[in-house]
Amino acid sequence: MGYNTPTPIQSMAIPVILNGDDLIACAQTGTGKTASYLLPVLNYISNTDSHHTTALVLAPTRELAQQIDQQVEGLAYFTGVSSQAVFGGGDGMAYEQQRRGIQNNVNIIIATPGRLIAHLTSGVLKLNNITHLVLDEADRMLDMGFYDDIMRIVGYLPKKRQTLLFSATMPPRIRKLAKNILNEPQQINIAISQPAAGIDQQIYRVHDQQKTPLLKRLLKDGGYLSSIIFASRKEIVKSLYKELKAAHINAAAFHSDLQQGEREEILLKFKNKQLPVIIGTDALSRGIDVEGIDLVVNYDVPGDPEDYVHRIGRTARAATTGTAITFVNQRDERRLKTIEDLIEKPIKQMDVPEELQGIQPVKEEKPHGGPRKDSRRRPNRYKGNKPKPAGGN
Template identity: 40%
Template sequence: MPFSKLGLSDPIIKAITEQGYTVPTPVQAKAIPVILSGRNVIAAAQTGTGKTASFVLPILEKLKHFETLRKKRIRALIITPTRELAVQVEHNITQYSTHLNLTSLAMYGGVPLEPQKQALIQGVDILVATPGRLLDMYTQRAIHFDEIEILVLDEADRMLDMGFIEDINKIMDKLPQERQNLLFSATLSNQVRALAKTTIAKPVEISVIDKSAPTKIDQWLITVDKDKKSALLSHLISEQQWQQTLIFIETKHGAAKLVSQLEKRGITAECIHGGRSQEIRERILADFKSGKISLLIATGIAARGIDIDSLPRVVNYDLPYPADDYIHRIGRTGRAGSEGEAVSLVSKDDFKNLCAIETKLGHLITRKEIEGFAPKKSVPMSILNYVPKNKKETDGKQTANSNHDRRKEECKSTNKATMSHKSHSPSKPKSSAVTNKLPLNPWGK
C-alpha cells in the first residue's frame, strides 16, 4: 500500500518521496489513518520501524491548512525524553514539511533560554520538547498551552524509566481538555499502560511486532573476561576494519575511560554522555552521522536520537538491563531494510543480563571465540526449552512455568555442571578469524 492511500496530501507525499520513502512500514500503515480520523492512540513498535513518521505525517496533514497566529502559542506538542531525540524528531518534521508553510522548534535544556524564547514569540506550529525545559518555559510565561490541539508522548517507556512521570503529570494538568492524545512506545509495559489510562481517554491500541518479517541484523556475542574487553574491542576494530560503529556502555565514566584505552592502542574514538555539554554532544553526533567520526561510544540514554539509515554495526560493550534495552540498541542498525550487525562482549558478570535478553528474544545468541581472548571465567549457557505446538494448552502452561522457574535457577547459580561453558561452547578457532557465524532474527524464534 503506498502512502497516497493513507489519506496524506500531495505536498507531504512529495516530501517523503524525496526522502526515498515509497511504502509505509506496518506501524505507519496502521497508525496514520487512525490519527487522521481524530482518535486517541497508544502504539507500540520496536526501534527502527518508523514510529516518528507514524505521528509526524498525520500531524502535518491535520495542521497544514492553518498556522499559529498568536504569540507564544503552539498547536502540537511532542514530548521526548532526551535532547538528542528532540533534535532528531524536529529534523524529521522539517524534512517532511518542506512543501508546507508550517513551523517547528526543538526545545531542550543544556543550551541558553533566550534563542528558544525568541522563537516562541512568533508562535510555533509544532514544538518538540523535553519535560524539564518545557516546564521552565511555562513557569516563565514564555509559552502558553491554550491552543494545543495534539499531544504526543514519544518514547513513553524511556520517559518513565528516566523518572519523568512527575513532570509529565504537571504538564498534563496545564493542557486544554479538548485535544487529541497520542502515546508511542517501544513497549507497552504495565507502567506505560498506567500512564495511558490516566492521560488518554478511549484510545485505539496499535501494536506492531512483525516476527514473520526476515531481519538482516546478524547478532552474535563473544565471551571474554571483563578486564580483557577493551583489548578485545581494539583487536576487533583493527582486524576487521570496523567503520562507523556505535558502541554502547553503561556509565559516562566508563565511556571516557574506554576512549582513553582505545587511544593508547592507536584507535581514535569519541564519546557522548550526560556529562558533556549539549553543544559538544550535537557536534559529535553530527560528525558521527557524516562519517567524520567512525567510532562513537555512548551511554544508552545519550544514544537516544541517533538515527542513521545505514549504520552497519552496534556493539554492546556492556549488556544492558532491562532486556528491552537490548532490542532498542540493536534496532539502531539494520534500519529501513539494510543489513546490520549487533555484537556483544559478554563476561561472567553479564550472565544474568544475558539470561534475561535471550529469554526475551526466545533463542540463544550465537557465540564466537577469538583466539587469544578465551575467558578464564567461563560464561555458562542459558537453556531455553520451547513448548511443542502439538502439546495441549494445559500441558503447555505447565511446561512454560517449569521453563521459567528453571531459567530463574540458572541465572541464580552460574556454576551448575549442566550449564558449564566447556560442554556448550563452540570449538576454539585455529586463527584470529571469527567463527560460527549464523544470522538470527532478533524479534522472533
C-alpha cells in the same frame, strides 16, 4: 525525500490519526514511527489557518527532541509549518532562541518535559490552543522519572485534543499513563521487544581483561564503517576512549560531562560519516537516529533486557542489515538469560580469537577482615557466670 512505501507502523497509524482517534502505538525502534505521527499532524496543520502552537511532542532526551525537530524541517519543507525544539543543557543563548520561537507561535514544539515546564511557569508559553499531544518513547520518559512532569504538563492542555502515545515497550506503568491522559484510544502493537530481523546478534563469553583487546580487534579487522559502543557507566566510556585513541582508532566519547555544543558536533560528525566510532551510555541508545550503522557493541550487558533491544536497534534500521555484538562475563550470565527469554531465542556464541585466549583474568583480592578459612564459630569465652571485661565489646 525518496520514501515510496510506508512501514507497517506508518500504514497502520496514519489512518487512525487522520481519523482523529487517540492512539497507543507500540513498535520497536527503527520502524519509522516518527513519520507515522508527524505526517498526519503536518497534514492537519497545513489544512488549517492556525497561527498558534497547535502540536506538542514530548521526548525523553535533548538528542531525540533535536532529531524530531530536524525531521519536521525535512518533511514540512514545502508546507510553511514551523517548529521549535525545547530542551535543557544549553547556554543562555539557546534558552533565548527557544523563548523567541515560543513567542513567535511556532506550529509545533518538540520538548523535553523539564525545560518545557520552565517555560510554562515563566508565563512565556501558553498551550491552550494545542490540538495534538504526542508522547514519543513514553516508556523511556517514565524510566527517567518524568511521570509527574508529564501529568503537570497535561494540566496546561485543553481537555479536547488528540493524544498519541508511542512506546517501544508496554509495561503496566504505560497502561496507567494512557488511562489517565487518553480518551478511548485505538491500539497498535508491532513486534514488541523484538530486534529487527536484519540484525546478526552475537555474543563473546569473555572475562573483563579480554574485553578491550577484543574490541580493538573487532574495530580494526572487522571492516565496519560506522560503529557504536555501549558501556554501562560514563567512567568506562572515558576509559575506552583513551584506550581506542592510543590504538589509533578514530573514536569519540559521548557523555553527560560534555557541553551541549560538543555533543551536537559529535553526533553531526558521526551522522556525516566523518567519525567512524562513537562510545556512549544508554542515553545514546534512544537519542540517535542514524542510518548506515553497521556495528553495535555492548561492552557491558545492559541490566534491563529492554535496553538491549534499544541498543542493538541502532543498527539494521529501515530494513537494512547490521551486526550486534555483546561481551558477556561470568557475572552477566543471568542478564543474558533474561535477554534471550525476552527475544525468545538464544544468541549465537562466537569464539574468542586464539591470540586473546592467553590473557588471564585478574584475581580479585579478598578484602581485609573477611571470613577466616576456618569458618567454624569460635566458642564464646564468656559462657556461664563469668563476667565480661569492663568496656569490652
